[in-house]
Amino acid sequence: MSRHAERFPTIRAGVRMLELVKRIQDANVTLKGDLEFVNRWNYFTFDPQAHFEQLTTTGPFAGTLEAFTTGVKLRTRYEHLLPSSQSLNKINLWASDSNRVIETARYFAAGLFGLDWQKTAHLHIIPETADRGADTLTPGDTCLKYADNVDPYGHDYGARMLMEYRSTYLPAISERLLKQNPDMQFTNSEVYSMQEMCGFETTVRGSSQWCDVFTKEEWLAFEYARDVIHYYRAGPGNPYGAVMGWLWLNATANLLAEGPEAGPLFFSFVHDGDIIPLLAALALFPTPHPLPTTHIAPNRTYLTSQLTPMGGRIIFERLACPAEVTCWSNAPLYPNHVYCEEPRDDVFVRVNINDGIVAIPGCDGGPGGSCALAGFLERVRERGRE
Numbered sequence: 001m002s003r004h005a006e007r008f009p010t011i012r013a014g015v016r017m018l019e020l021v022k023r024i025q026d027a028n029v030t031l032k033g034d035l036e037f038v039n040r041w042n043y044f045t046f047d048p049q050a051h052f053e054q055l056t057t058t059g060p061f062a063g064t065l066e067a068f069t070t071g072v073k074l075r076t077r078y079e080h081l082l083p084s085s086q087s088l089n090k091i092n093l094w095a096s097d098s099n100r101v102i103e104t105a106r107y108f109a110a111g112l113f114g115l116d117w118q119k120t121a122h123l124h125i126i127p128e129t130a131d132r133g134a135d136t137l138t139p140g141d142t143c144l145k146y147a148d149n150v151d152p153y154g155h156d157y158g159a160r161m162l163m164e165y166r167s168t169y170l171p172a173i174s175e176r177l178l179k180q181n182p183d184m185q186f187t188n189s190e191v192y193s194m195q196e197m198c199g200f201e202t203t204v205r206g207s208s209q210w211c212d213v214f215t216k217e218e219w220l221a222f223e224y225a226r227d228v229i230h231y232y233r234a235g236p237g238n239p240y241g242a243v244m245g246w247l248w249l250n251a252t253a254n255l256l257a258e259g260p261e262a263g264p265l266f267f268s269f270v271h272d273g274d275i276i277p278l279l280a281a282l283a284l285f286p287t288p289h290p291l292p293t294t295h296i297a298p299n300r301t302y303l304t305s306q307l308t309p310m311g312g313r314i315i316f317e318r319l320a321c322p323a324e325v326t327c328w329s330n331a332p333l334y335p336n337h338v339y340c341e342e343p344r345d346d347v348f349v350r351v352n353i354n355d356g357i358v359a360i361p362g363c364d365g366g367p368g369g370s371c372a373l374a375g376f377l378e379r380v381r382e383r384g385r386e
Contacts, residue, residue: 001248001268002070002313003275004104005063006056006203008045009196014052017197018043020190033180037209044201044208055100055107059206066311067104071111081264082113090263091121096137096270097128104311105269137270139244139277146240153240158233164293165228166192169221173214195222203310223305224296230304231291235276236283245277246384253380256318256349256373272308279307279314281383284351284358307353315352320345321367347373 009017021043024031031038045051055063075082085091091113095105102125109117128138136142146154170188178185186194194210195218201208214222231237234244248268255262279285285302327340348370351358363371363379371379 001270001275001278002104002108003272003308003310004055004098004100004269005066005070005107005311006061007063007100007310008048008051008054008056008204009200011052013193013196014048016189016193017200018048020186020193023190024184027184029181029183031181031184033177034213035177035181041209044197044204053098053100055103056203059202059204061203061206063100063104063203063310064107067107068111070311070313071108071113073111075112078265084260085264086120091265092263093121093123093267093269094126094137095123095268096274097125098271101269101271105267108267108269134247137248137268138274139247140234140273143240143244146244153238155233157238158229158231161232161237161293162225162229165225168294169218169225173218192222192225195219220296223303226304227300227302228291228293230272230276230308231287231302233276234273234280236280236285236287236302237290238280241277241280242283242383242386243277243281245279245281246380248274248278249281249380250384252316253377256316257377259318259347272304272310272312275308275312275314276304282351282379283361283383284353286361309354312354314354317350317352317370318373319348319350319367319370321348322346349373349376 008014024038055067057064093105093109095102102123105123106117109121109123113120126132126137128136128141130142130144130147132138132142134142140155141147145151148154149156166188170191173191174186174188177191194213198208198210198214201210234241236242252266255266285307287297287300287302289297291297291300291302323344323346325341325343327338329335329338346366348366349360349372350366350368350370351360357369359369360371360376360379363375366372
């Protein structure tokens, strides 16, 4: 399962940025200090209406390049699986019905299979509509109690927790910028948009002067803010999160149980908000306590910057390893009569997140930190019961 590659801001975030830029321009002031560069700076897209929500296509971090390169990378790693998958004519890619997700799947397929990938694989577009029920890649749209915020733990829960945490670090930044520019006071939301522009401009132009406005500690605070919103929106901090993620996890477990007969390669392309529930369902990154909104949780393993960056992915690998064979003899009567079990394979499941192996807690005794298939399937069933 892969998140779409690098993109422009969403419409909502992009409009906030444009409103900030316009307010600065309308103020007709010369900014000083950390914001002095803004006097000569232009927004990073000349056509926001066309670009917002879409993959970036320029610079060294372009989303189109990232998706294609990922396909090449996985071709290098799993090339031995391609002949059998092509002969079985069972290569399928699924993408949720969002243009940036679909384009990511297409560029990825070109990198993995070649520019004529449509001769090898079939791309299925899955609507992001509420009527899909459990047959969906985007459960946050089909779990109606969650999507409609029927109770306090619906979709907007993460945003409320984010607002709580942002109030602990953004006012100090606003105060610092105000001292440098007494005629221009920025709100917490505007400072947060400045931090967002650092990343988005970098994906378009390769670098951004907005990044130098903030200190290392302020960037760590921003990173934690992103952890908070996802943890409580659809992650371990939300009671709906694991339930929604279990749908895709259970379907994948069934494919792994079926084995090669089901086909060797399966690809799903979604949004970060669809991967977060999957991770919660598998309980890969347990936290001893809920993430606080008053300070940064020290030594946490739940880091969305490492888990679901743009282009981030989680891969389930099915490993067949030769099992240890037991032999015996009829000694002492017939010492030369040695009998051995038939050769067989033991099957394991290994989780690879963004090119790093992540052990499943309590089930990592197999080769390379893998989990025995039987243990993995039982864990999925157990999580479903929970």
